Amino acid sequence: MKLIYVFDAYCGWSHGFSPTLREMAARHPGLDVEVVSGGLFTGSRRVPIREFGYVRGANAQIAQLTGAEFGEAYERLTADGSFVMDSQAAARGFAALRRAAPARAVELATALQHAFYVDGLSLSDPATYRKIAERAGLDADLVVAAYEGAEAGSAAEADFARAAALGVDAFPTLLAADGEGATVLARGRAGAQDVERRLAAFASTRSF
Template sequence: MTKLIYIADPMCSWCYGFGPELKTLLDGVPELRFEIVLGGLRAYNKQLMDEALKTTLLSHWGKVEATSGLPFSQAALSHKDFIYDTEPACRAVVVARMLAPETALDVFHAIQHGFYAEGLDTTQGDVLAKISVAVLNKAGIDLSAQDFLTTWSSEVAITTTNDDFLQTQRWGVTGFPTLVFERAGELYLVTSGFARTEVLVERLQTLVDQTSDS
């Protein structure tokens, strides 16, 4: 069995920049199974956003914007008493994966767009529910925002999200985005960090060829 595993965080700026590259890759290999594992970039963070952290983050965002051409809004970092905790957003993607696995990446990308392009506070359950349910409903999943919030707040969602973080740590993944190719239970690195689609295609083809011969 072969598949691609994407280890990422919806509130990671380089993951946001990587989105179009990944989508183009996946569109070209529709037969390849795909799984998303949430990494927990700043999971459980309790630190209030201060000007020093905001300045640092905006510097990173500027580099991602220049590289990817994607839109960024500074408003996301200006919410009152904002705490950059990425666990709630990761959990929303986990809930989508639980309810309808085929929507998980779309929910992931929708949360990214909400945070980075629209400046929404994606640490808040009601915001995450609205974003996620819009994607799920479009995919034909009949679910209300309250239904989503009930699952998002559940112990199983909280535990499953933490399990993703622990799996990421067991794999030794410390940076996002990370994309790996799995064949027969073995993992092979495609990229650790941002890469263009043509690079991903070349690396993936090399891995397919190498592992097919082994």
């Protein structure tokens, strides 16, 4: 059995779910966690943030319900509404980080969201991945080179296809899966206790 976490680095609800994800990973260190980028802002949705008038109100709700931090640097970055959230670039960056440290995918996914929502760093800027890599003790030059290489683009597209194949169209979504099937443990907001209860119920139905 493993967990599959489908998120988008530019999704505020995914940012709010980060503590639950980290807690579940800490509670079950022997359980593999596959982390997949979902591709929320791609194609025609890759436009200035002002086009999404609900974002500011949604962020306030996310902060209230989950305790998630939206930093002053993030507010400055997005204040005039011209910033473009490009999920393809963010997925390439996550793919580069994941490639450098596959076993730390949960940590790196949440670090990516912290870089945007707290530190106000663009996830389309190679310098952002250099900072994240340095903070994580990874080879920053290799991470940046991977972000800029063709393989990261292919990995991002593979992630989007994986999310679609899983039937995930809302972020974040956390699933438990084994060879017999999968079940949704969380979609959107959920605390660790609720996720734990659903995981236990799923595990109790499996044959080992």
